[in-house]
Amino acid sequence: MGTIKLPTKSIDFFKSKQDKIFNTGSLAEGPWNEALSKKIRAITGSKNAVCFNSNGSGLVSLLLIYKEYYGRTDIMIQSNTMYGVKTITGTAGYKIVGYIDCQLTTLMPSFNDLKKSVKNYKGDVKKLVIMLSDIGGIINPDIEKIAKFCKEKNIILLEDAAHSFGSNLNKKFAGTFGNAGVYSYYSTKAIFAGEGGIAVTNDNNVGNLLKDFNAYDRFKQKMPIGCNFRLTELQALMIYSVVKEYEEIIKNKSKTAQKYLETCNSLKIKYISQNTNDNIGNYYKFTIISPKKKISDLLPNLKTTTSKVYDYALGNCKDLPSQHTCLPIWFSLEESISEKVVQELKSCF
Numbered sequence: 219m220g221t222i223k224l225p226t227k228s229i230d231f232f233k234s235k236q237d238k239i240f241n242t243g244s245l246a247e248g249p250w251n252e253a254l255s256k257k258i259r260a261i262t263g264s265k266n267a268v269c270f271n272s273n274g275s276g277l278v279s280l281l282l283i284y285k286e287y288y289g290r291t292d293i294m295i296q297s298n299t300m301y302g303v304k305t306i307t308g309t310a311g312y313k314i315v316g317y318i319d320c321q322l323t324t325l326m327p328s329f330n331d332l333k334k335s336v337k338n339y340k341g342d343v344k345k346l347v348i349m350l351s352d353i354g355g356i357i358n359p360d361i362e363k364i365a366k367f368c369k370e371k372n373i374i375l376l377e378d379a380a381h382s383f384g385s386n387l388n389k390k391f392a393g394t395f396g397n398a399g400v401y402s403y404y405s406t407k408a409i410f411a412g413e414g415g416i417a418v419t420n421d422n423n424v425g426n427l428l429k430d431f432n433a434y435d436r437f438k439q440k441m442p443i444g445c446n447f448r449l450t451e452l453q454a455l456m457i458y459s460v461v462k463e464y465e466e467i468i469k470n471k472s473k474t475a476q477k478y479l480e481t482c483n484s485l486k487i488k489y490i491s492q493n494t495n496d497n498i499g500n501y502y503k504f505t506i507i508s509p510k511k512k513i514s515d516l517l518p519n520l521k522t523t524t525s526k527v528y529d530y531a532l533g534n535c536k537d538l539p540s541q542h543t544c545l546p547i548w549f550s551l552e553e554s555i556s557e558k559v560v561q562e563l564k565s566c567f
């Protein structure tokens with residue numbers, strides 16, 4: 219299949235700025251980390267944005283901070299998420315006290331799924347963190363209700379926004395719904411730059427703790443925890459170069475999506491919509507679903523697909539992997555590929 223490409227404007231911007239980094243010798247903790255943080259704050263409206271070398275290192279740092287300063291030790295994650303989300307919680311020394319069920323229509327938990335898991339929890343909610351992953355490019359449609367519920371119950375809600383940079387729900391940016399959120403810019407993601415993650419939060423105390431944590435707190439020397447999970451200046455420039463074009467990247471992918479949408483609508487194939495009135499996704503994945511039978515039985519001739527969102531379940535919902543598949547969609551996708559997909563879909567009926 220074709221290769222995933224970056225916009226030319228991003229590559230040119232990177233090349234035009236990289237020499238200054240070499241000339242000044244400012245290779246770490248310099249102006250591009252600052253500029254990137256400022257840019258993310260401007261785009262997301264979040265008060266704090268701290269750069270990390272991955273989404274995982276940002277989440278581990280947040281979890282350690284919530285453990286050390288907010289007494290949190292227990293965590294729930296959703297059944298349908300990357301296996302690494304489980305290892306992230308273990309790395310931070312948390313006890314997993316539940317895997318929240320997910321719905322095929324979103325591949326994420328509904329408000330009721332989450333309430334059910336909290337009801338089954340026998341511990342003290344003041345020790346609890348719930349970490350939800352936005353899946354496939356859209357924000358969890360129930361996240362506003364979930365955030366309100368968690369706030370009322372004094373549960374910390376973290377939004378793993380690894381998939382959803384650039385997506386909006388009711389004009390609010392992904393990553394900004396819970397106590398904190400973290401994006402990923404890993405090379406397969408919707409808005410990708412190789413490696414990197416950025417944690418956002420409106421809680422200035424948590425924001426400051428994150429910054430100090432990432433500097434080993436070597437200036438104030440008050441914290442017992444901290445580790446260098448920082449971005450290099452070259453990588454901060456790289457992410458900046460891509461992020462400044464994020465809207466163009468999504469717009470470009472929307473064209474491919476439009477083609478798939480028309481085909482799915484005409485053939486009555488169900489898919490997870492990324493463009494409802496209030497929930498605008500970044501088209502990380504174009505996911506088609508089959509509620510009644512295996513997707514491979516419904517669409518036997520469909521061969522040109524990318525990997526499933528996940529081909530395993532961490533908790534219940536063991537049928538989700540066989541009931542969905544993903545069509546190729548990325549920036550500057552070759553038309554020959556999307557055309558092949560359309561023909562394969564048509565030939566199933």
Ligand SMILES: Cc1ncc(COP(=O)(O)O)c(C=O)c1O
Binds near residue numbers: 351381402
């Ligand atoms: C849902 C989810 N969360 C977190 C991550 C981790 O992202 P990173 O590789 O930037 O640490 C991924 C990466 O695949 C992911 O899919």
